[in-house]
Amino acid sequence: MNLGELLNQIARRYPDAPGFIRGDQVHTWRSISQRVDSVATALRARGLGKGDKLLVHSRNNLPLFESAWVAFRLGAVWVPTNVRITPPEAAYLGSSSGAVAMLYDEGLAHYVDAVRAESPALRQVIAIGEPRAGELSYGQLLDEGAPHASTFRAADVNYHDPLWFFYTSGTTGHPKAGVLTHGQMAFVVNNHIADLMPGLSQHSRSLVLAPLSHGAGIHALVNVARGAACVLPASDRLDCDEAWRLVQEHRVDNLFTVPTIVKMLTEDPAVDRYDHSSLRHVIYAGAPMYRADQCHALRKLGKVLVQYYGLGEVTGNITVLPADCHDAEDSPAAKVGSCGYPRTGMQVAILDDAGNELATGEDGEICVRGPAVFSGYYNNPAANASCFKHGWFHTGDLGHVDEHGYLFITGRASDMYISGGSNVYPREVEEALLTHPAVNEVAVLGMPDEKWGECGCAVIVTTGQVSDEQLLAHLEPRLARYKWPKRFVRWEDMPKSGYGKIVKKQIRALLQEREEAA
Template sequence: MTTRSTHAQRTTNLATFLTQTATRLPDRPAIIRGETTWTWSQFNGRVNALASAMREQGVRAGSKVLLHSANCMDSLTVLYATWRLGAIIVPTNHKLLPDDVVPLAQLVAPDLVILDDSCEAHARALADYEIWSIGDEQDATVEFGSARVPQLIDKYSSRGESVVDEPVFVNSPAWYFFTSGTSGRPKAAVLNHDQMAFVVTNHICDLMPHLTDRDATLVLAPLSHGAGVHALTHVARGAAIVLTTSETLDPTEAWELINRHAVSTMFTVPTILNKLVQAAPPGHNPDECSLRYVVYAGAPMSSRDQRTALDTLGKILVQYYGLCEVTGNITVLPPQLHGTTPEPDGIPTAGYVRTGMTISIQDDDGRELEPGQRGEICVCGPAVFAGYLDNPTANAKAFRDGWFRTGDLGYVDQTGLLYITGRASDMFISGGSNIDPREVEEKLLKHPDVVAAGVVGAPDATWGEVGYALCVPRPESSLTIDELLTWCRANMVRYKVPKRIEFATALPTSGYGKVTTALLKEEFLNRGSWPTEV
């Protein structure tokens, strides 16, 4: 006898989180920016109105809506209106240039493109698509697009139409999430409604277990990626979402908003977290601050930066590890474990596996390795995405025997803590020895006058590859490159000592706040110091 149903199985539409919150907490604050506050009822009403306008435009279940905009109050309106209709949201990083966005649009073939009011050049490049504009200035004059989102919302709000959350089913796509790679064919990870409902639940369970409608979060990163996923958890709980008025990070404004709105949670990346720590108000007392969960992810954070953040902010740091393909849902390092776990080779742990997920460390042939043995970090569980859109080659490479292959290298210790040593694609071989750049970076950060370091493998006629290091010295330091090289020779295994070190005022970062191999190589190329390819 079989128990498998032949009928499609319904699942929760992500828009239903908003529907439920607006019903339960209609008058509680939902979205705040500057002097404007929308309640959950008002926010839900705007979603209804925009969904009506989009439906009249022809957006239906399965349609794609591409959103290219800086954070604004109606950014989340677009997301939830899209989902309310059963359509698929396709957010892009607002920092991308027109030539960067065109191939993304070609990949997903959007039925509607919504662009920031400032993106006239993007509109010209995307002229083949139906275009609307979006922004917080109510009466802005925009020279492109057939309509503006704020005016559409005003127009359709007067009709008072109610749009019911469209039925969705297991494996119904909700979000095409572009990976943060910097070269090659664009890849869109397909995130489904049921997968994302698990992610939202798990983020609350493992990252912010006491989140309530009395909390508030401050958005410091683009809602197109991790910050957007973080915001979904607050919609589910009815916690207020506070937007900065600045499009770029202003640490002074961030601290002012934290104090004004009693902000209790934030999602950020290490580069932004470090700037916030450095800008903490004089006499900042963690015991008197509203912050309870400062969640960071996206890149490793050095042990020294962790200690500085703990000293400044207190035991409120939450780290998670997870690629966009697993939507930030592989491991968690909760506040109580920060600063208390072993750090072999100076590398802090990424924490333990998330609830409902499974990690396997595997060798090149897919054999599972014992604790302490380094290999590729592979993962399975409900947070793993459905695959890349229209890219069977990438899917075949990403999955093996049902496991998603992260491309990251690491090991699990005897207690279940994961240590990430680097990416397989970043590793280089010098004189026959494998070198993880992160191991060298952590060693460089042991020097008291080095505040940041990035290491990349460069071609070398003798050794095959050698390490090139870009270091940021402490501003008031008198450290020289020769002194740092001498220190490296005294404190590192010989083959790991960088062949070349250069100083910079800051490391190059991507639009996602990451220091990548490609950016480091580009920096050395721009300086004229990258060797001729061997």
């Protein structure tokens, strides 16, 4: 079916229940569905239809949320951007996707200009705020389509028809558009409900703390499928006090975020000022959570943490570590260091370079297959050939499985460095450093070294004074000497992506810039 039918089904079952809440504005499912069909009706009348690409550059808000459903129901392809990217980056997304329409937020018109310059296919521009000459307004489309919205019918699609271009973060070169399809995403929605949020219902409330353009958008689809309202903070930046107040006010039972945000939320004094006993599923992904941060969050929130591992190409659908596998104590049930077991209907294997499956406990590349795997990168046969080999999707991550089938991630293949002939996996070194009470954040990178070929450089953010000697003494009982960083660099903060993840590509570039300037 057209995945856009999920919204209409919920609107029929729970028409007057809240679907989208921000501040004192509460939008019911009936209202949202009518608005979506109004905009879709107006855009269809203007020639937008099946297979067309809708580029969306917006902060989290109601039109961004609705635009996904507009695209789905038209049979068009939703192409959301991270609002924090630069205009040239947005221009690349517009041109590489072949966008024919663009929706943009207030104050971001210069992004439209950049896209226009690179995208000859662009023919419709829609402003969420005041439109410029030659542009449409979102409000105008709502008004145009409203009289005929009740007769709108979603486009017919098949399992493999695309509905979303999910752009990678672009840690190397240009980002790539992962093609997510109607059938694949129907599986993902069901799997998220089964494995991540069992018991999700129309009484649930979900706090949205991440951009709806990526992982939080998938999470929002899942909540829509069960009629669970999305609650958005008024602020575009993380305000921990506001977040915890909203949890208490709306009895929020689920949220999706990344480990760095969980850390910020649970270390902020506001966590003790508000009632968060309604929380059942605090879902984190994007990176494994450092053990010290995990234990702190568990002591503050109780056993509500749920981890999943999965790239955008597999829509977060590789493994799950449920709440009962999280424990602040290092008990056997805690599965310390694991990102969980394979998701329902998915298969995980550790392969060598020749495609042979490795033995239990042996490190190799993490590969996956199953209905959640995307259909490939759009217009990128070279990337497809690289990642689809031996009948598996190759993640580029390294790891191993234990005798019970739990997966342990060692790191990215591109992060590993060789020092004196020995492989060093930065993740292991970072975990050890983070157990020091003065180390708040850390990123370890392999850097060129005349003697050893490469050696470790640890960029750290600390909460107090700590010498190199003290850090090395801390590592001595925890790591072999060849894994120790040769250098420690102290920064006040760590560069992060728009999704809250530490970006080693930026850290490496900053290190090189500062060394050249020295």
